[in-house]
Amino acid sequence: MSSIKPITVYGHLGATPNPPKVLILLKLLGLPYTHIEKALTDDPTVEDGIKHTNFTAINPNGRIPAITDPNQNDINVWESAAILQYLAEVYDKDYKFSGKDLEERTLINEWIAFQISGQAPMSGQFLWFSVDRLHKAKYGEQAPEHVIIRFKNEVRRIYGVLNAHLEKQKAKGSDWIVADRLTIADVAWIPWARIIPAFDPTLLEELPAFKAWLERMDALPAVKETYAELNPPPMA
Structure with missing residues (x-):
């Protein structure tokens, strides 16, 4: 894919849960990209902020991540789930990480929909109300x-659903959320899944299938490289 121009990714360094999804998939697909860090401020006068007009022209919701793809007439894509689906449709021609047929595509879409409607908002609300800062x-x-x-109970319910599903997948010989391989459904779930156990320490022990899946995801080079990129060690 040497002829592909770098895709611009608008994100933020640190523990924000949505930009990592995009970077992980870009790495899995071997796509070049340029990462532009945006300031997480609601002040519309901050030029590199997410509410400035130069960014809301790209994402009218003023949130990260977003991408601009110079290979497709500079199309702007925002919302992390939409970006995953876009990248898979345009660049995953061999269906390595996306659905090969209608059944697989439907299952992937279901689990991505559950991630953005359940896991993400409930996890965000749980942290918002429980973390002092x-x-x-x-x-x-x-x-x-x-x-x-x-919100803690709802988060636990959601991960319980995932755990039960992963147990069924394991019984069928799969280590992943959909089909017999890593897909964008797994990529969608990983960032929040890495965050929440730190605030609910017993969760992993109570949900062993989820714990095993999380360990597999964390071991992937694309995941390791993404978080090393977003959380660089302090300078000596």
């Missing part, structure tokens, strides 16, 4: 305990 720092008081419990 988020809700408490903004409003000056701890969130009500029943709110924290509500």
